[in-house]
Amino acid sequence: MxxxxxxxxxxxxxxxxxxxxxxxxxxxxxxxxxxxxxxxxxxxxxxxxxxxxxxxxxxxxxxxxxEGRVGRxxxxxxxDGNGGFFLGAYIGVNWIAAVAVDLAGVKRAGASRVFAGPGSTPAAAVAIIKELVAEVRSQLPAGTRPYGLNVAVPGFPAADGVSYHATILGWHGVNLAELLVSAFGDEFPILLENDANAVAVAETYRAQPGQDDEDVLVMLIENGVGGGIINAGRLHRGRLGGAGEIGHLRIGDEGFVFDAKRPGRLESYVGKDALLARYLHISGLRVGVDEFVAAIASGDPAAVATARDWALWFGRGLATLTCTLQPERIILSGSVNAVYPFVAEQIEAFLSDFLAEGYPVPSIELARVGADGPALGAACLLHQAALSGDPQFQLRGLAAR
Amino acid sequence: MxxxxxxxxxxxxxxxxxxxxxxxxxxxxxxxxxxxxxxxxxxxxxxxxxxxxxxxxxxxxxxxxxEGRVGRxxxxxxxDGNGGFFLGAYIGVNWIAAVAVDLAGVKRAGASRVFAGPGSTPAAAVAIIKELVAEVRSQLPAGTRPYGLNVAVPGFPAADGVSYHATILGWHGVNLAELLVSAFGDEFPILLENDANAVAVAETYRAQPGQDDEDVLVMLIENGVGGGIINAGRLHRGRLGGAGEIGHLRIGDEGFVFDAKRPGRLESYVGKDALLARYLHISGLRVGVDEFVAAIASGDPAAVATARDWALWFGRGLATLTCTLQPERIILSGSVNAVYPFVAEQIEAFLSDFLAEGYPVPSIELARVGADGPALGAACLLHQAALSGDPQFQLRGLAAR
DNA sequence: CGACGTTTGTTCGATTTGCATACTAATTGA
DNA sequence: TCAATTAGTATGCAAATCGAACAAACGTCG
The missing domain is CATH 1.10.10.10 (Winged helix-like DNA-binding domain superfamily/Winged helix DNA-binding domain)
Known part of the structure; x- marks a missing residue:
């Protein structure tokens, strides 16, 4: 049997x-x-x-x-990838996604759907996840039971550890874990993770074989600025998984967009709204990120000047984070990262100038993982836990007895 | 036998x-x-x-x-503490110390000597460490061989990983590891650690039984500001052990002391020199930290105003670090921490105001470990490595064969 | 007070896990 | 072709662990 x-x-x-x-x-x-x-x-x-x-x-x-390898x-x-599967999901502002990663750490299935985040209820999101998970599972070999589901969310648990605040979705004090468990039952464990943390894992997990103890900082730059810290190959979660909230870094006195309560934060200088507001201020034009990037590429002086200002403050943030964390690499994710290549030289010069003599300057790279990064990273975290021997995700095999 | x-x-x-x-x-x-x-x-x-x-x-x-515990x-x-010993040492600016921690994690012996750091050579420091280690070992039960020696140093390895820069001692590009190994031979492994990192371990290691996975930030505030990050009970070292260099945090445009090359750093606002320079600016008096603290205590308006300014910038730094790391506790070490109690309310109010709603505010505490904290923490790191099963510090026992 | 349930520590045989030592297989290099 | 070398496998033995039993030491409750 x-x-x-x-x-x-x-x-x-x-x-x-x-x-x-x-x-x-x-x-x-x-x-x-x-x-x-x-x-x-x-x-x-x-x-x-x-x-x-x-x-x-x-x-x-x-x-x-x-080469000269002697002997047999x-x-x-x-x-064998089919040995087990790990589910990840992502509740974004505009869409919801689910993926499955197999035992070999390879993405094996995915599904997604548009989602009108702000204005929708958490229960609606959970219902969509349930459908997407069923769709993903139907793409896997028959008879497999996943080891768990990890859901990436653009928010954090509050100090009590359970109630989620996802300001960007308009959710406050939601017990997401309870909603998910009541939707899925106890077939497998269900976890929650911040989306920026998940992206950081997706960008670094198994990036190259044999290299699994890197120190990396992943920055996710959209309207807000989030981050995920990888220390010796492991996610640095902080007390409640809320480490890496680097958008709140205090680097100056004001910002390109005004914030009376919390002035001078990194994201009020380098986030998408801030960048475009700066460009509006200089050029008088209201554009999107794509148009702005095209404007730099075409040599528009106002765009170039805006990018230079952006780089100044971004460099300050990078200097602060580099001193604090000493990463080997910094990976830039999110739509605003398209601006970076135009100011890479300026920022790298500033960094190596600002850092102490002999202090290693991190290499700065653009993200490689696509839009389902948060779901993928969430699944990878389960994979990592299982292969680390975490009893909650104890691996199983079929054996004749 | x-x-x-x-x-x-x-x-x-x-x-x-x-x-x-x-x-x-x-x-x-x-x-x-x-x-x-x-x-x-x-x-x-x-x-x-x-x-x-x-x-x-x-x-x-x-x-x-x-209470109601039934049964036998x-x-x-x-x-049994005598089961093994771990050596730690500290090369400070004014003194050198060595300690031994036993298998139970308890400090069992210590010795120290004054040391004119700036102006002395690394070889001189190593010679003193050798003597102090001999003194410490003579205080331990006869016939014991320590598992290793970890030396805390106020500096960092450069990007090459071996040459040490300890600016505060005037040392640059020193191969400390080699010097130590040639002095001690290969009786036991020898490691190096940054002093602030070591202090962080000393303050948190076995702080309370059963609680060994805390998230803590330890700040060491003297002239410079250093830090050590404890994530889930483990030191977050970064690429080369250089994480936690929080003195270089960029929080403003200038500073209380002028630094043309790297303006606006945290330590130019909250370090000892910066604090006293600010007091000199306001009061016209040139004093030491002890006198300054006494002046606050006695209600001297200039001192109180200085402390308030100090607290403003210190709060900015704390906010940045809290967002980035989400620690449960922040422990303040170094002589300047005596100022904190006078402005604790102001800083805590600022923090809970600045942080996002629901974000857990860390508790801020003063250090408990004394001046040999770096040496103690260095030894504790070896203890931790040995009990974690690190093969380099493989535990041994005496057995009849 | 004594029977009873509960938990601890120990004993001892059975089982499982891993090692040492062979041995065969497959390759390089002379 | 023949060492030398490395990979994989078989087998017996030692060690580690389990499972079930049992005595010891404590509360509880009649």
Missing amino acids: LVSTDLRPNETRALAALFRAGALSRAALARDLGLTRSTTGALVLGLTEAGLARERSDGADDEQDG PGILVEI | LVSTDLRPNETRALAALFRAGALSRAALARDLGLTRSTTGALVLGLTEAGLARERSDGADDEQDG PGILVEI
Whole structure:
């Protein structure tokens, strides 16, 4: 009879090692885990029978050094993606999305729908998520049960830890977790995550094999400015998952848009509204980000001057964040990041000038993940938890008993 | 024959659980580790024979609930401090210190000496550390070999990861690690850590039993302003251990002390020099921190006004850091923290006003650890690494073979 | 006070896990 | 063709853990 069995600690460790490396021979895996080859062979056999790992079929191998490698070549073993699935969802201002990531960390399915965020109720959003999740699950192999659902939201839990405030959606004090649980039952655990944090995970998770302990700051720049902090490959969540609210950074006295209560914040200088307000002030033209970027590209002096002002304040924010977090990379996400390439030199010069001598200057890059980044990152967080041995997402395999 | 043997994984986990809880019965430990009572009994027996754990002798027990606890009471087991020692040292501007922390996380020995930092060579500092370490080791039980030495330094490694810059000591591009290794040989591993990071660990490590995953920001305010970030109980080091350089936070345009190259930094508003310069500007008096604090206490209007200005900028810095990191607590260390109590109300009011609605306001506390905080924290970092199973600090026990 | 339920610690055999040591297989280099 | 080297597998043994039993030590309640 086939039964679902919990994985033993070393089986989970083996999967994590395979995930980090992409694929390993049994011998390499043994070295990685500090076990003998015989033990590792048995481990791989178990994982293979359980449908969680498989030998790589395509002849491609010798990833490691290829050249003067003497001795019998190994058979690469990799994770079998079909071994498990993790669901992520995103409640955005304009749309709602759901995705599934498989055991190999690859996106396997996705669905989305437009959503009139402000004005809609949380219950309406949850209903849409329920439909999208069903749609996503229908795209997965039959008979699979996901390990969990993580929902990215543009907001934060309040000090009590449960009531969500999503100002941008007009939601205050909503118990989203309860709504979701009552919609989905207890088939799998349900978590919530801030959208900027999720994007940060999506941008950095498994960016390159073997590199899983980076220090990265991801900035998400739209009207507001959010951020996600990755420390040694892990999300720095803060007390209630509210770390990285970098739009509230106090970097000056006023701002390009006026805010009587909280003047001088980063997002009142570098957010989308602020940028366009500055351009309006200089040029007298009211435009969107795309038009503005086109104006810089065409050499419009007002646009160039606006971008220069924007870069001045953006550089201040970057300097503050770099000192505080010392990231290796800073990744810019959100529509406003299109402005960055035009002022990259200015900002990088300012940064290396402002930072102390010898202090490493982070490299600044543009985002690679698309619009479903928050949903993807949310799912990746579950994947990470499962491969880390988190008991809440204890991996299972099918075994003959 | 007695031989030194490496601990098995579950023995290390058991010690970590005992450390977290302070003391546990075998049954409680079994629940904590997810093992059976019989296995745990054997585990405890092994640890006891190896001299790493012991039954608590003082009759004091029932820490847990005492009241209606039915059933046979357990025998509390705790870590035997003599099971191992961890060395920490600190190279300060005016003095050098060394301490030893035992396996139970308790400071067991210390020694210090004055040191004319600026003007002295790194080699001279290393020679003093060598003497102090010998002095500290002589205070420990005979025959013990420490697991490692961690040296806290007021500086950071440069982008290459090895050459240290300690501007405050006048050192640039020094390979401190190499100097230390050549002085001590390879008897035990030697590490380096920034002093503010070390203080942060000293202030938070084992602050209260059972609470080991806090989010805390520790600010160290002297002439410069440094910081250490504790995320989920772990030091957030950044790429090269240089995270938390919060003195460079850009919060304004100028500063109370002038800095042409990097104007507007937090430390040019709230550092010791800045504070006293502001007081000089207002009162015409040139004083030290102690006198300044006495002046506030006595109601001197110039001092009170200075403190109010100080608090204004300090609040801006706190707001920025709170948004970025969302700590539960902020701990103020360094001599300037004596000013805080006089402006606590003002700063807390500003903070809860500036932060978004529902955003948790961190509690702000004064430091508890004394002047050897950096050395203590450095030693605690090794203790933490050893109990986490870091192979570099693999715990050992004495066992009959 | 004593029977009863509950929890702890220990004992002991069974089971599982991992290691050491072989051995075969597949490749490079001479 | 023949070492040398590395990968994978089989097998017996040692260690770690479990499961079930049992005695010990405490509350509770009649």
